[in-house]
Amino acid sequence: MANHSGKIFPTPTRETAHYWEGCREHKLRLQCCVSCGKHQFYPRSVCSHCLGDQLRWIEASGAGKVISFTLVRRAVSEAYKADTPYVVALVQLDEGPTMMSNVERCTPESVEIGMRVTAFFEEWSEEISIPKFCPI
Amino acid sequence: MTSLSGKVAIVGAADTEVGILPGVGATQLCVDAACRALSDAGISKDQVDGLVTCNSMAEPYMYHAEAIAEYIQIFPRYCISASAGGGTTFSILHHAASAILTGMCHTVLISMADTLRSGLSREQAMLMQSATGHGQFERPYGPTVPAYYALIAQAHMAQYGTTQEQFAQIAVACRKHAALNPAAQMREPITVEDVINSRLIADPLHLLDCSLVSDGGSAVILTSAERAVDFPHSPVYLLGVGEGHGHEHISQAQSLTTSAAVESGQRAYAMAGLEPKDMDLAQLYDCFTPTVLLELEDLGFCDKGEGGAFVESGAIELGGALPVNTHGGLLSHCHPGNPGSMFALTETVAQLRGVAGERQVDGAAVAMVHAQGGIMSSHTSVILGRETA
Ligand SMILES: [Zn+2]
Secondary structure, eight states: OOOOTTSOOOOOOTTTHHHHHHHHTTOOEEEEETTTOOEESSOOSSOTTTOOOOEEEEEOOOEEEEEEEEEEOSOSSHHHHTTOSEEEEEEEETTSOEEEEEEOSSOGGGOOTTOEEEEEEEEOSSSOEEEEEEEO | OOOOTTTEEEEEEEEOOOBOOTTOOHHHHHHHHHHHHHHHHTOOGGGOOEEEEEOOSSSOOTTHHHHHHHHTTOOOSEEEEESOOTHHHHHHHHHHHHHHHTTSOSEEEEEEEEETTTSSOHHHHHHHHHTSSOTTTTGGGOOOHHHHHHHHHHHHHHHHOOOHHHHHHHHHHHHHHHTTOTTOSOOSOOOHHHHHHSOEEETTEEGGGBOOOOEEEEEEEEEEHHHHTTSSSOOEEEEEEEEEEOOSSGGGOSOSSSOTHHHHHHHHHHHHTOOGGGOSEEEEOOSBHHHHHHHHHHTTSSOTTOHHHHHHTTTTSTTSSSOBOTTOHHHHTOOOSGGGGHHHHHHHHHHHHTOOGGGOOTTOOEEEEEEEETTTTEEEEEEEESSOO
16 A cells, blocks of 8 residues: 555545445445436435435446546645646546546546546555546 | 615725735734725724624634724624635625615625735645645545636636637736736736746646735725715715625536626626626636636626637737726735735725726726635626716
8 A cells, every 4th residue: 555644535424434435345436316316426415406315325337537637736735746747637427427536547648628537446544545537 | 675786885995015014914904904994984993883804814713803893992783704705705795785775784894804925834825725625525636726726727728729828818917907006916017928938837727827825905894875975085886796606616516617607797787787898897806817717708798718819809908898907916916815805896996986097997987896716616796886877
């Protein structure tokens, strides 16, 4: 496990614990509303479309496309400096929702809007694995 | 429903010194701004019965407005502080005007100041910056504030063919205006090449596409239109105001290239009974150059996707069809954080009073002042005029 100390670790909450448990098992989980059938991300206690409270967890395919991105040249903090330039991107999953992530395992300069990507997981600690994306 | 239009006016407006002010505290600057605005309005502190401030990062208080009231020993009936800046500053102006209209209070002092430049260490400033964004679903990926706005810029470039040079043109126009403003922090003229050749921070944003980090304070005094005529300066009337709230986190935005400035603008124009073409100038929130471009489109000054061509034509420079950020904006005048939008307001008052000196827009009678906060999240548009209608 590479050293990620000093980075901003997510703190799971009651609503998001199942998502982060999924990440630990290298599964990207989304919520799907039983009432309206729509998917949502980030995890919530109710459906953000219809406020239905019956939400079912599904495993997303992990595939999506880059809808925007930037190469961060000046890192947010010391712990991220070694990674510069790193790609911060918005990825729209094939299931619909959009999430922020890093696009890695490629040269940062090769990333472009519309690029197809798929999820992989980077282990930061025993508890936390971070979903990231790479080109398909 | 009673409309606010023409019923409330700004009767006092003033800024402190701005820029790099070591040895001056944020509380002290807030009080300084308040005193200057009272003096401009020709009233004593006891005539103020409403107080609005914003919290300071450098010298925060749990109850900031109450702390300022206590500091200058006033005892208002309406007292509130905003925890955020940007569009919130004008939202709270909207609410203060409503408070006057409903009789909650008669004369409101809005004073805001902070010392981001001298009052915080580099580490504190970094920590503050990294606090923007969703703790679980954005921040672990290492985004910076410029990176969030870069996502918007990149999407606009891909969708409409907007170029880095066009974004740069906005920084050039602001600097050109700042060169005419003795108070501005950065007055050395710059070119498009200077912007493009400055260090890349988060592609496509260069250092000179990013606003300043400053110390400074600014204050205005609002009262009813009936009372406003008794003050020494000509009143500047609130003709229209509207808000639009889209999201908090950029990863949850409905659109990256069209913002809730569309709704805030439409609501303000409808209240004022005016259209974009009626505006003699505009002050548009410019934390980063792309925000100005989106706001020009979303507020109807040009068609969607035409923002790049519009700024390239020189329209936003003094002498152009719609001078924008005549004081130099957050890009070149100053940006002390939460109080940032206030300087656009005091500049507009100077323009509408006709006392803006070398940067005066000839015959300025009606102006749009727009601010956004978050990451193109929360928008408020304000239309101000020399006449009530
Ligand atoms: Zn639903």
